[in-house]
Amino acid sequence: MSDENAREKEESKPSVSFIEQFIVEDLKAGKNNGKIVTRFPPEPNGYLHIGHAKAICLDFGMAQKHGGKCNLRFDDTNPVKEEIEYIDSIKEDIHWLGFDWEGREFYASDYFGKLFDFANELIKRGLAYVDDQPADLISSQKGNPSQPGTESPYRNRPVNENLELFSRMKKGEFDEGSRVLRARVDMTSPNMHMRDPIIYRIIKSPHHRTGSTWMVYPMYDFAHGQSDYFEGITHSLCTLEFEVHRPLYDWFIDQLKTSDYRPRQIEFNRLNLTYTMMSKRKLLELVKEDKVKGWDDPRMPTLCGLRRRGYTPESIKRFVDLIGYTKVEAINDVSLLEHAVREDLNLRTPRVFGVLNPLKVIIKNYPAGKVENVELINNPEDCSMGKRLVPFSNEVYIEHDDFMEIPPNKFFRLAPGMEVRLKGAYIIKCEGFKKNDKTGIIEEVYCTYDPDTRSGGFLSEKKVKGTLHWVSAQHAVDAEVRLYDRLFNHEDPAGQKDDDYRKFLNPESLKVLTACKVEPSLAQAKPLEKFQFQRLGYFCVDYDSTSSKLVFNRTVSLKDTWSKINK
């Protein structure tokens, strides 16, 4: 690339999402005193997944880029679904991604008092009322999207009565489901959310933070926008399905605001990935039904699952950056995510030798008992990562797939009469092999080596078509390797209605290889340490295996051009 091109490429500005355009316009117009404050508002009812990462990158990223702040706020308005366990995992995952809320850790439950006061204020203004009807009746009175609703008989209840009933609801004098507080908006609105939405319901389960102080809890619509307002949020970024909630969001803000300040809700498209399912509820089912081995199962799209699988925060952020934010309901190809992780791992991981499916090669003319340490470059992409010594001897393991008795065309590896280089060591030639007559399985391969072809040596320039990775048999470290395929074999299990996603579960999604051999240097590898097993893919050391062996999770395979040739 010429200097000019390089400069041009570097200078070409990254495209700016429509959201960022809105933000820049607002800032320019001096809205909200020219400040930007965002928030990331998870409900603590599950683990964060890569879809949340998309939101996190936007919420924290926009604030960071435009000199603002981003709060962490737990949307904990429904005690029956929420648990403290999730709060800790959420915080850990956000930090892992590399974002920080700088101590601004808030909870919707912090505002229960203010929210309650505001509800009473609405009642006094004739904008809210207690409805004594059961859920199904209220629901049917709402009509349907093409037919207006009808008003509740309690809609015009006197203010004092409303005030008293609501106060008694709060104290727990009534049963769950017996009464609700509704905003008095417009039963004929074409927008269902404006048809006197329920804003408070009676729940008697204790809340993980406020205990049994409250017997009434605000609904999402009555908590979210107001919480934004209380925190001084300027841009409330959420996913597309909340678009129809925006008029109601604005309606409450209108009742609440006392100055020019007002938060603005902007919606963007949710992340969908092929062969992946992102519904928290269904992910929870997978965990509970033991379809996977926990929230951090490396096949899960959760951040802890991806982390355990070997994904880096950088690769996830890069991916999010690549897919962008729009209002189109897109389905993103997992291959783009895999590209992002390969791109990152290629630069940062040391290359090592590991053999997943060992086949013993005996080098007949190499002195038994002799050991040479051959020098290998840890990472050709980054020479600062140095070199290491790997022991070589007369018996080595190679990949079973790297030998074929009858090789097809363009097979560049070992076969009778063929020569290959053992990377970093010698060129060897196959002179014979041992085959089990009953099973037809090749059990050993016999070779000779050419002493002059040692890497860096006299005839090291000699070319052969294939270069194999290997592990000295006597020095090899036993290891277990877990290969993960996609969890679903359907491109879009997320699009399936109800619980259909189960029938797309891929029974082949986990393969455990227990006879693997890896080079001795790996004996000291630490949990979550990442490597590229030469010619095999990127691997990550697992952290809590039940196996006594070293366990590796395969993050992702290398791009495999051979299988394409083979087809």
Next chain:
RNA sequence: UGACCCAUGGUGUAAUUGGCAACACGUUAGAUUUUGGUUCUAAAGAGUCCAGGUUCGAGCCCUGGUGGGUCAACCA
């Protein structure tokens, strides 16, 4: 028979706001390579859902269609 939102190569996004449709992934071919990886080079692939309109000029603005999505939890 409603309201709101959306529509650009196979996929995801761009298009200086009305000026020759670009980038990434993927695909194909070639070069390099002691990883069939990486890197590099090239190619194929959309004329922007449809029909009108405004304009010298429309992916972008207007009108009308078509297709898809969201909304009728005391979930968020």
